Amino acid sequence: MKLKIILQSEFGGKQKTLDFDLYQKPIVTKVLELLDRAKQDVHSSIDFRIDSKQKQSDQTSLELAMEMNRIIDTVNSLDCVTIPDSCYLETSIDPHLQTDKLNHLHLIFQEYSEKYGVGYDETQELLERVNILVHLLESAPVEMDQVFIVAKQEYYRPKTIEGIDVTLTDEDHDSRLPWGMWGYLELDYNTVGKDLGACFGTDDVVLATEKADELRQQETYAPVFAVNFVEGPHNKNTEEQDKAKIQEYYAWCSNNNVPLNYLEPKYKVGRIRLGELSQEYSMEQIQQLTLEYPNIVDIVAINDK
Known part of the structure; x- marks a missing residue:
């Protein structure tokens, strides 16, 4: 087959x-x-x-970390779920070394999706991107x-x-x-x-x-x-x-x-x-x-x- x-x-x-x-x-x-x-x-x-x-592409770890931080801003502005300040990624540290932050972000995505379902609202769709960014950043440098x-x-x-x-x-x-x-x-x-x-x-x-x-x-x-x-x-x-x-x-x-x-x-x-x-x-x-x-x-x- x-x-x-x-x-x-x-x-x-x-x-x-x-x-x-x-x-x-x-x-x-x-x-x-x-x-x-x-x-x-x-x-x-x-x-x-x-x-x-x-x-050597434009998609660097720093750019993805900055995207993550912008999404956190947007999610918090929608007032459906609050992502704590402690989850913002430090741009001076490689993202894959910030394991606790990435794990917390993934947990927020998991709990919201399990409660409301996939595609529920704009917040869930943004958290889908958070989830993807976590997987892009957690295991190794993006380069x-x-x-x-x-x-x-x-x-x-x-x-x-x-x-x-x-x-x-x-x-x-x-x-x-x-x-x-x-x-x-x-x-x-x-x-x-x-x-x-x-x-x-x-x-x-x-x-x-x-x-x-x-x-x-x-x-x-x-x-x-x-x-x-x-x-x-x-x-x-x-x-x-x-x-x-x-x-x-x-x-x-x-x-x-x-x-x-x-x-x-x-x-x-x-x-x-x-x-x-x-x-x-x-x-x-x-x-x-x-x-x-x-x-x-x-x-x-x-x-x-």
């Missing part, structure tokens, strides 16, 4: 595809069945996000080459859909591996909040230990796909690197006395891998592709047998 993400030019005249070879796993079969069911819904549509970062894509087949999402139980099983979680760094098709987190693996990735010991009840492990699957491209094809995860990252994660949990049974499958670090890119691209080519074709218009599964 293959999956194609269809990209389209700004004015709709041209299309390109990102092609993925899918693994033979039960979770892949289940996600494709749900994708097919979702596409039959007359109200279904494509939602997507493409985050692109380039070395790096990266393209991160999320493609979602939107549909009404109860936990059970006409006989399909979309709850993730332990077997599904066993397909979870450290975050892909080049061309792996992953099941997107698609959950408001932060899981234990994300705490490890950002060294958020407070949330993982003192506020563990606020963690949000992924519980369900949906036709939502993510793919990450960082630095270049040479950066693609190897089996040895994945094993080392997994051991590092468990050591982090042990050393910080995480009060959870983190050896359970649902706590495994990373995302559920569904397949990998079948085409060859350089970092520059991926950046150019998403610049020239910035819209995602379809997600197509193909049985090539």
Whole structure:
């Protein structure tokens, strides 16, 4: 089986595809069945996000930090929620070093979205941008080459859909591996909040230990796909690197006395891998592709047998 993400030019005249070879796993079969069911819904549509970062571009960490501070000003002026002064980012310190501020901003987004829902009002839409900025800033300086894509087949999402139980099983979680760094098709987190693996990735010991009840492990699957491209094809995860990252994660949990049974499958670090890119691209080519074709218009599964 293959999956194609269809990209389209700004004015709709041209299309390109990102092609993925899918693994033979039960979770892949289940996600494709749900994708097919979702596409039959007359109200279904494509939602997507493409985050692109380039070395030596105008999109510097400082500019994004200043944007964050401007959004905080705007959110506070709307009087629906108050973001404290302590959350303003220091422009003299690299944003990814301001972990407490970024975590607090993410929590504000999470709590407001859980209370009112996505797209509720202008405040929630601004907090969506806060959430994106947090993810852009928290893991590393922005001055790096990266393209991160999320493609979602939107549909009404109860936990059970006409006989399909979309709850993730332990077997599904066993397909979870450290975050892909080049061309792996992953099941997107698609959950408001932060899981234990994300705490490890950002060294958020407070949330993982003192506020563990606020963690949000992924519980369900949906036709939502993510793919990450960082630095270049040479950066693609190897089996040895994945094993080392997994051991590092468990050591982090042990050393910080995480009060959870983190050896359970649902706590495994990373995302559920569904397949990998079948085409060859350089970092520059991926950046150019998403610049020239910035819209995602379809997600197509193909049985090539």
